[in-house]
Amino acid sequence: MRLLLLNPNTTQAVTDRLAHVARAAASPGTEIVALTAPRGVPYIVSRAEAVIGGGVALEMLAEHHAEFDAAILAAFGDPGLGGARELFPLPVVGLAEAGMLTACMLGRNFSVVSFARGFEPWYRECVAWHGLASRCASIRCMADDFASLETVQQEHGSDLVALAARAVEEDGADVVVLAGAPLAGLASAVRLRIPVPVIDCVAAAVRQAETLVALEPRKALVGSYRRPAGKASSGLSPALTAWLAHERE
Amino acid sequence: MRLLLLNPNTTQAVTDRLAHVARAAASPGTEIVALTAPRGVPYIVSRAEAVIGGGVALEMLAEHHAEFDAAILAAFGDPGLGGARELFPLPVVGLAEAGMLTACMLGRNFSVVSFARGFEPWYRECVAWHGLASRCASIRCMADDFASLETVQQEHGSDLVALAARAVEEDGADVVVLAGAPLAGLASAVRLRIPVPVIDCVAAAVRQAETLVALEPRKALVGSYRRPAGKASSGLSPALTAWLAHERE
Amino acid sequence: MRLLLLNPNTTQAVTDRLAHVARAAASPGTEIVALTAPRGVPYIVSRAEAVIGGGVALEMLAEHHAEFDAAILAAFGDPGLGGARELFPLPVVGLAEAGMLTACMLGRNFSVVSFARGFEPWYRECVAWHGLASRCASIRCMADDFASLETVQQEHGSDLVALAARAVEEDGADVVVLAGAPLAGLASAVRLRIPVPVIDCVAAAVRQAETLVALEPRKALVGSYRRPAGKASSGLSPALTAWLAHERE
Amino acid sequence: MRLLLLNPNTTQAVTDRLAHVARAAASPGTEIVALTAPRGVPYIVSRAEAVIGGGVALEMLAEHHAEFDAAILAAFGDPGLGGARELFPLPVVGLAEAGMLTACMLGRNFSVVSFARGFEPWYRECVAWHGLASRCASIRCMADDFASLETVQQEHGSDLVALAARAVEEDGADVVVLAGAPLAGLASAVRLRIPVPVIDCVAAAVRQAETLVALEPRKALVGSYRRPAGKASSGLSPALTAWLAHERE
């Protein structure tokens, strides 16, 4: 099984971390190919950047999806997920989606814990889009002062554990979802320092993608997730243009 | 007052219609400048195309917003609206938003009536995003068989009136919102054939944009709609790149 | 265009303030006529008083609506709004309604900020009646100790700014709605002291009433907001009695 | 125990029917005093008339409440209930409230069945105000063609049984609430013709009022249902004026 791990951000170091954690979580026989966005922003932190990243994700999928059994949209917030699911025939799972749905099987309420307060509005809209607001106890984020995406996990591990503790104690979280690609792998490092189950979204997403492949769901032929009819476009990437035009099937 | 009427689709004929209706609806002293998307799809009908169109809208706003007092995102579904409101200092109002909120002042429940069934999922997500699901009696769309965007209003006016009548009779709509840029101007033509108030989203959006300008709201300095901190990006349009980097203020 | 600014309370000084702010906010060519309730309470602060004020508002509209293009129900809480919209053929907009719907175009969540804690339950029911609870971040009111309706704005401007700051910081408000007729005009005075957009409900209501007139909505002929069939009544004001009996059309 | 059965409508024949059913439902030792509104409309069918009837109900309570242990607001839709509960020290229960809450103890979902389609919007707002929308399977009303309030129950009993059957079969109602004062007593006549429990709102309200008296709840001293502070008013009924002014305690 080949999974495409698609980072819609342009930071290669984050992709590397994602790939490392994904490979550790994958079943035997699953190959992970990780790609970094060829254009866009280093890291999505707002609604505007999510729109940009979502468009880039569609371009990346248009170019590469044919070689894979499923794809993982590897940014918490799942930019472009609905569109990707609509356009392409392979299963596509988002980091937030996989983390939150997996958390739902371990308790009633989950809290999302992340490292930058600016994420909260975008994350909140993501939770609502997934229809999971009634199971989200809280979204807790650190103040905005991390030094770099590469080191945030090492530098702020204890801060994040403390945030998780508050989510458990004050917000009633049964499960903690560590959110954001730069936190990939942190869950296994801190799991015994948090008194409830902790979810690593990358590990969850890899397993969920494998599950979707195993279930062999057909591509919807009708309804909201059927592939839109072919149409001409202009000024988009060659692969996306071709795919929208049904030049490739 | 100068309003930017931004069509995130590439069909100039739709822009022309939008501009015509917008100018008729504008107050004395309001100048309407209508722009067509320089790239993208002819007409957004899906989540995927909304992501694409939302990104194009941000590029257009980055290039042109400085010359305007407010902007209208002229596609029902409001692609990229949250991001636009975040990034830019001028008020930005969406076609769906303006139509639905105005409808709320004329009755309890509105129905959205449009011409292509494919719109429904995207429209439904738009209604939910605006938090207005409890006031939306229904979304009713014709089967997918219109001949062209330019003529759909003329050819299918009676079909749409019939759909509106069913929304009133069967779904309990107190107000009808005619949705989709190609239907601009239809409301005034059919208003006496529908037994409840009918909203033209373009007219509503022009008036709402004028209202926002008149109220002189400041740009948020904090919170969810403050402008994100400057950051480098790559591969985006020059104007958007500069704006994201805070090279322009 | 002639707008009826209807104060359902008996305090003339509040009417005067409302009229002053309304005239400043109106477009050229809009005439504002402000009327004070001929009977009732000096200022509505409870559900019981809202019922009383709502009835008085219907009497005032029965007597005067024929001379106007639209009416503004000028008490936050919108007493009698549904009934007024049902009975009379002209557009009627409420102060709370106009303020909250306008706020929705400037951010995700608004907070209502007012001067007397007693308002909160009534305001909360008003928010719910409008179906806007999911967009209301909070209702924050001062403790009940203002000296007079006429001076509350001057004496407690800084307290209200401080409440707004807490709504932004602690409740996540993207927009602040200053609620209550005695606060008319305060928004423009304090707009630069609050870090997000601030809505003056009277200014918003004037503009929204103008918008409704411009859109020329027909009176509903069917459904929930059609005019009820004529019926005899007893003991009500002469104008309302005549209107309910369809003696006037 | 003395219960005030307050008909906020002016139709004495309806009051007589209400009193008859109420007395049959009351426990030994409970005395029912039924009063007809001295002014207002013959029968409330709209939001506007509910505002009027709510105001009249407050006047009636101001004049008479001191002689009673509890009061029943005897119009489905519960006009003025919140205000009545706020102002007066005795328990006040609404016909809709009693019927719906009692129904909740006999099944998951209830349907409201009534005789005039015009009631539906007002009833729907009443259900929402009580926070019971999630338990209301449907509101089903006959078309608007009953001959008189006095005879609607006799003439249309079978139509109402048929409506109830559809509510059970098509809407999933576990319980049927027969709504509207003119239907008082119908439930016992048709209970074996409907395959689920049927609620008579008057009987339910009498029992619930007795229950509230038996529980001896104190009048709230703080919060949303404390009695508002004394205030002057003008042009209201003498008894209501005195009560608002705290001239009586």
Added chain:
Amino acid sequence: MRLLLLNPNTTQAVTDRLAHVARAAASPGTEIVALTAPRGVPYIVSRAEAVIGGGVALEMLAEHHAEFDAAILAAFGDPGLGGARELFPLPVVGLAEAGMLTACMLGRNFSVVSFARGFEPWYRECVAWHGLASRCASIRCMADDFASLETVQQEHGSDLVALAARAVEEDGADVVVLAGAPLAGLASAVRLRIPVPVIDCVAAAVRQAETLVALEPRKALVGSYRRPAGKASSGLSPALTAWLAHERE
């Protein structure tokens, strides 16, 4: 009238207290028979124990229901209530249900106040199951350190009054529901120490059971609460086995 007061826990002292309060609350002519669970746990505090207690409650009802006019499921949380209502022909009311629905007639929002923090998740699911989340201001419980079920009321009365005061002041409770069978009778002792109405769930349940009997609701013949078709089972109590098999009618 004979009411079965069914304690699904095995603690006889709690049953005795329940019976004492129930008899004091009952109308003349109502006989209360109180039964303690013959097996199970001393006191339900978790979802798991609620499942166990619910099963035991069904066994007890199968054995005894034929001798009674109605039954009270006397544990806050109402374990097995839906199943009991389905299986048996007599009205069955839960302690939480009766307390919360009665509270709804005395104010907008109620708070549930109890003595052990561990109850909160189960209570919260109970509130949600009843569809009353929108009227529940809060669930407030003491820390988990009471000495015994028999004395918790005496030892911690003041703590519970203080919790109730916080629910009123901080959470906006209009009514307080004292939850948990061991608190039966406390409401009348502390009612003047809490500034809003306080509900004793046992007293409320007795009165509500009487009301249901008085209304003579038929057993549903169709739909969700009809009696399930007869079926064989194995390993269940003799009475329940016989009842499931329709050996008794």
Added chain:
Amino acid sequence: MRLLLLNPNTTQAVTDRLAHVARAAASPGTEIVALTAPRGVPYIVSRAEAVIGGGVALEMLAEHHAEFDAAILAAFGDPGLGGARELFPLPVVGLAEAGMLTACMLGRNFSVVSFARGFEPWYRECVAWHGLASRCASIRCMADDFASLETVQQEHGSDLVALAARAVEEDGADVVVLAGAPLAGLASAVRLRIPVPVIDCVAAAVRQAETLVALEPRKALVGSYRRPAGKASSGLSPALTAWLAHERE
């Protein structure tokens, strides 16, 4: 990895089918042990039977859980799931839960399709308990006339396909969840006859159980899903008694 497939019903033929499908869906190295309830009902179809089955499931888990890495509660409706998750240290996943959460990754709305109309109320409560009502397009069940649990899948496959088609066409389902243990395996047989993805709950549950094991979640030490404190009980199964008493850890 060893998974316990726990059938809370007493029908061995259903267990056999479940085990067959589960083994086909399992990854290499996963061992499935299937157990049939030693007491209870042949097949759960109501709330009452779910309470009974939930209790039996806890007994089975108390006896067997120590030998497994995770457990599957193999009845759609997930009887006793919350209690099981609370009591035992291994991950426990329900058939409905696994099917619905997996469906969420393949589209916006799922419909539940099953073979007996009597399931609907219980299934609806199950959907609500999981907080997934906003993603459930409909629950569609055949009329109650299947011949036997063993053959329902063979006899009614085409009926179920037709129901699924209606769910897609009329209810807007993006995904179909085939519900009920007797339908295990049907999804793969009919997947090309339904135009959207179809979920087999047993296959989904096996994969989700594997995923939970792979993620190594710790047992909650605090909060709503911590193991309840040890307590004495009486009359329960020996294993459950011992586990509740913390005689085993």
